[in-house]
Amino acid sequence: VTGTVSSEIRVRYAETDKMGVAHHASYLAWFEVGRVELLRALGMSYRDLEDSGVFFPVLEVGCRFRRPAYFDDRLQISAGAERPGRARLRFRYRVTRVTDGTLVAEGWTTHASTDAHGRPGRLPAKVLRRLEESAGIGRGEGEAT
Amino acid sequence: VTGTVSSEIRVRYAETDKMGVAHHASYLAWFEVGRVELLRALGMSYRDLEDSGVFFPVLEVGCRFRRPAYFDDRLQISAGAERPGRARLRFRYRVTRVTDGTLVAEGWTTHASTDAHGRPGRLPAKVLRRLEESAGIGRGEGEAT
Amino acid sequence: VTGTVSSEIRVRYAETDKMGVAHHASYLAWFEVGRVELLRALGMSYRDLEDSGVFFPVLEVGCRFRRPAYFDDRLQISAGAERPGRARLRFRYRVTRVTDGTLVAEGWTTHASTDAHGRPGRLPAKVLRRLEESAGIGRGEGEAT
Amino acid sequence: VTGTVSSEIRVRYAETDKMGVAHHASYLAWFEVGRVELLRALGMSYRDLEDSGVFFPVLEVGCRFRRPAYFDDRLQISAGAERPGRARLRFRYRVTRVTDGTLVAEGWTTHASTDAHGRPGRLPAKVLRRLEESAGIGRGEGEAT
Numbered sequence: 086v087t088g089t090v091s092s093e094i095r096v097r098y099a100e101t102d103k104m105g106v107a108h109h110a111s112y113l114a115w116f117e118v119g120r121v122e123l124l125r126a127l128g129m130s131y132r133d134l135e136d137s138g139v140f141f142p143v144l145e146v147g148c149r150f151r152r153p154a155y156f157d158d159r160l161q162i163s164a165g166a167e168r169p170g171r172a173r174l175r176f177r178y179r180v181t182r183v184t185d186g187t188l189v190a191e192g193w194t195t196h197a198s199t200d201a202h203g204r205p206g207r208l209p210a211k212v213l214r215r216l217e218e219s220a221g222i223g224r225g226e227g228e229a230t
Numbered sequence: 231v232t233g234t235v236s237s238e239i240r241v242r243y244a245e246t247d248k249m250g251v252a253h254h255a256s257y258l259a260w261f262e263v264g265r266v267e268l269l270r271a272l273g274m275s276y277r278d279l280e281d282s283g284v285f286f287p288v289l290e291v292g293c294r295f296r297r298p299a300y301f302d303d304r305l306q307i308s309a310g311a312e313r314p315g316r317a318r319l320r321f322r323y324r325v326t327r328v329t330d331g332t333l334v335a336e337g338w339t340t341h342a343s344t345d346a347h348g349r350p351g352r353l354p355a356k357v358l359r360r361l362e363e364s365a366g367i368g369r370g371e372g373e374a375t
Numbered sequence: 376v377t378g379t380v381s382s383e384i385r386v387r388y389a390e391t392d393k394m395g396v397a398h399h400a401s402y403l404a405w406f407e408v409g410r411v412e413l414l415r416a417l418g419m420s421y422r423d424l425e426d427s428g429v430f431f432p433v434l435e436v437g438c439r440f441r442r443p444a445y446f447d448d449r450l451q452i453s454a455g456a457e458r459p460g461r462a463r464l465r466f467r468y469r470v471t472r473v474t475d476g477t478l479v480a481e482g483w484t485t486h487a488s489t490d491a492h493g494r495p496g497r498l499p500a501k502v503l504r505r506l507e508e509s510a511g512i513g514r515g516e517g518e519a520t
Numbered sequence: 521v522t523g524t525v526s527s528e529i530r531v532r533y534a535e536t537d538k539m540g541v542a543h544h545a546s547y548l549a550w551f552e553v554g555r556v557e558l559l560r561a562l563g564m565s566y567r568d569l570e571d572s573g574v575f576f577p578v579l580e581v582g583c584r585f586r587r588p589a590y591f592d593d594r595l596q597i598s599a600g601a602e603r604p605g606r607a608r609l610r611f612r613y614r615v616t617r618v619t620d621g622t623l624v625a626e627g628w629t630t631h632a633s634t635d636a637h638g639r640p641g642r643l644p645a646k647v648l649r650r651l652e653e654s655a656g657i658g659r660g661e662g663e664a665t
Contacts, residue, residue, distance in 0.1 A: 095408075097407060098247060098404075103250045108243075114390075118385075121388065142539060142585070145582075146585075147581070240553075242549055248425075249432060255403035255404055258400035259534040275592065276592070277590075280591075293436050298432070300567075392537065393537070396538075
């Protein structure tokens with residue numbers, strides 16, 4: 086799989102707030118859904134990664150909220166990997182309303198690669214290679230990577 | 231400490247929903263706050279209990295929502311222990327609005343006592359004794375306990 | 376549609392807790408997903424209902440947690456309506472792990488029917504009729520309903 | 521009140537995840553707590569602001585997670601306002617562990633000022649003036665503001 090991978094969610098009632106829209110913290114849970122599905126599409130279960138002792142704790146997050154999302158909206162979460170460092174990962178996300186294509190939000194996260202005790206570790210070679218492949222084409226580069 | 235122990239929280243914006251009130255799932259997090267503070271008042275840190283291998287997973291929960299709670303409301307969470315079984319715990323909760331004394335909700339939870347792998351275990355004797363003491367007087371019984 | 380309606384969700388990372396399982400409050404959000412999908416299957420969008428001034432605030436909830444659910448588990452949420460009163464609704468839920476059929480949790484909620492200001496109101500006739508139809512057969516009764 | 525305003529929270533069990541630490545989305549709810557308490561310290565109840573038709577929806581958020589926060593940790597949330605634009609607000613946050621002073625996270629949010637329907641509006645003069653006063657000194661500037 087190359088480029089971005091899309092998942093679809095529906096805004097839950099519990100995710101709304103008294104402004105009548107999806108609360109901004111909900112987007113971080115949706116990014117996470119997108120990231121997990123991206124990894125799955127790349128042949129990696131994040132659950133299995135953790136079971137094997139590889140953890141990707143979040144180091145940084147940024148998000149721009151473009152338009153509100155409403156209860157029961159169907160949202161497409163697109164997630165893509167950037168070219169990873171040895172022990173750093175970076176993912177990008179776009180949230181789009183399915184029914185009208187409105188861009189709802191966009192954001193990114195960076196992650197360390199650690200063991201179960203939070204100690205930094207190298208990315209497993211297989212993970213590194215698959216993310217590189219995905220990122221290379223995801224960024225629209227034409228060179229053989 | 232005997233009887234119930236009270237904690238105070240303020241309803242967070244993130245805890246509201248599009249009905250303009252605190253979402254009903256928020257109450258379970260508040261009960262949990264009340265339970266942790268009750269244990270602390272009884273001389274037991276739940277964090278330390280888990281660190282020592284004693285876990286209290288929730289088996290059942292019940293809650294009646296009496297009146298809505300609103301963003302920024304100050305709420306008092308009263309938690310009390312019932313007399314524990316060997317490997318069963320039961321707590322009761324009342325949520326009251328501080329400013330006017332309105333009963334907002336009441337509920338209860340039952341818990342197993344397990345090890346870190348979810349295997350049932352006996353309650354440590356110290357925990358059992360303190361919960362029994364608290365429960366005995368909490369239930370308004372007059373006998374010496 | 377009669378009887379129960381099933382939805383499928385995957386346990387999100389954000390829904391887990393330090394015990395390594397889905398936090399018990401997550402189930403209330405899942406019940407809500409199941410309820411919304413049940414209404415949709417019965418031809419009613421809960422979003423549209425609220426837009427038309429009909430709200431179903433939760434009055435009571437009960438849940439038994441049978442087995443833990445883990446991150447990335449696929450869960451089936453089955454929701455069914457009970458025969459409604461004039462201004463009272465009651466739904467039942469079962470949460471089952473898709474891969475092995477394990478019963479993870481079961482629960483119920485009761486709801487008032489109110490206007491946007493929380494004032495009790497009658498259930499709209501259409502809603503009442505559809506819930507009655509669904510409940511009649513959902514409860515396995517043999518009589519013509 | 522000038523400069524930053526501090527609030528204290530305790531990490532709730534419901535806020536942890538299977539990595540054994542506070543989930544990163546929890547920080548946005550804590551920032552919100554800090555922002556509400558900052559406004560309160562400046563003489564403005566955000567609840568009253570919303571009741572009077574002034575809303576501050578989040579436009580952007582950024583956060584760097586420096587060290588994990590654990591269940592039951594006492595955290596200090598420091599929030600400060602930056603000098604506001606006519607219809608833009610920006611707040612900064614630092615999250616510090618109370619017991620050892622560790623910097624856990626830092627972040628910021630930007631907000632629009634809107635009416636109840638999400639239409640952009642000017643900041644009320646009183647709000648503007650108080651945020652300017654707070655920001656001026658909060659940024660350590662020596663000039664009379």
